[in-house]
Amino acid sequence: TVVSIKSLLAGRVAQGSEVEVRGWIRSRRDSKGGFSFLALHDGSAQAAIQVVAPGELANYQADVLRLTAGCSVIAKGVLVESQGKGQSFEIQASGIEVCGWVDDPDTYPIAKKRHSFEYLRTVAHLRPRTNTFGATTRVRTVLANAVHRYFYEREFQWINTPLITASDCEGAGEMFRVSTLDLMNLPRTEQGAVDFGADFFGKEAFLTVSGQLNAEAYCLAMSKVYTFGPTFRAENSNTSRHLAEFWMVEPEIAFANLDDDAALAEDFLRYLLTQVLENCEDDLAFFNQFVDEGVLARAQKVASTPFERMDYGDAIKILEKSGKKFEYPVRWGLDMQSEHERYLCEEHVGGPLIVTNYPKDIKAFYMRLNDDGKTVAAMDVLAPGIGEIIGGAQREERLDVLDMRMAEQGLEGLEWYRDLRRYGTVAHAGFGLGFERLLNYITGMENIRDAIPFPRTPKHADY
């Protein structure tokens, strides 16, 4: 029977069983006794399985002794207790079938040695074969499933919001334009020149920066909803925290205020961390050993400690009094930069921090105006090592105030969004969690380009 390496290592297959494993060679070591040890990985687990290939195999000389890292093989044999150190099981092979050779082992881009993450980004199609990207991929999968499980168990509906839209939810003008490029039938100008337009069947359309506005429509009917999908930002920033295409989780809850929103964010994050601690033990241990030795302790602490909360005004005072030389200015009314966010959660609090009630002029039009007339019911969750990991708010549910805010920001249209305030409006709130930033936070990986299989950043969209 075909088995995954994960199920073998978890002891789900009885010793003495005939098994077949399929995967790629990580390494080969030949013993003086005339047999070879093959380390085989198949992506299901951090560890490789040791396959002992005896010299008696018909293709031992012809094939086994030529195996190098990266070759694909099917190994059949008996699962036995291992004599060697480092693993409890191994496979005593009765057959090794080579499916694919590695053309030239000397130029194989992922030869078995340590590579820098920077280099691995240039071979993004091969990097999933490395330990680190295998681990990242598995943690990402566990997290994605945990996101859906969390909301499903709490009766949220999953709303698939459109990727093509006319609305700029965040009002930051960082949108990619979508155009119908029908090469056979490009429209012509009056002079006959090709008019590339820049439109979506005659309308202006963009890739979405957030599913929130659409999620609000469903929230005001289904009570508890969330989106989980790709979002796009045309910000030309080359930082370790920004992608042009990233995944966002956006819950939206009705009959709820900012406190309810913050409580949800905290409970949700703690749940996700607990799930990773429970389901990714080996991978977390790997990150802890090779990437960031704080990973395990941090996950355990965050999963069990309430988050600190702080008013934006107080945060500014703390930054002003810190005596730190920041690159960007600190003043009430200015947006916080990641150096400020990191100072607050890393040096002041020593853990995740929820900052609330930001000045209205630096926040989006949909955030609910507070009674002071100067701030809005916004919140950001800040995480050590990352900075902002979640951005959210209570929404402006009063039509007259919404209209005033839209006018202030020069926004027009959005009639459908205004309808939601006209027909059965109610206090509601939500947030957006950057999925890759969360993955970086949990794994200790520093660059967001290493948290998504194929990163999209300025000038990088090859494959």
Ligand code: 4AD
């Ligand atoms: O703070 P943002 O812009 O909030 C929104 O989009 C709201 N509409 C969310 C909501 O309330 N439903 O983005 C939310 C999160 C950020 O906190 C950050 O983690 C992540 O999305 N994010 C990015 N991640 C990677 N690359 C980028 N360019 C990102 N921009 C935002």
Ligand code: MG
């Ligand atoms: Mg934000």
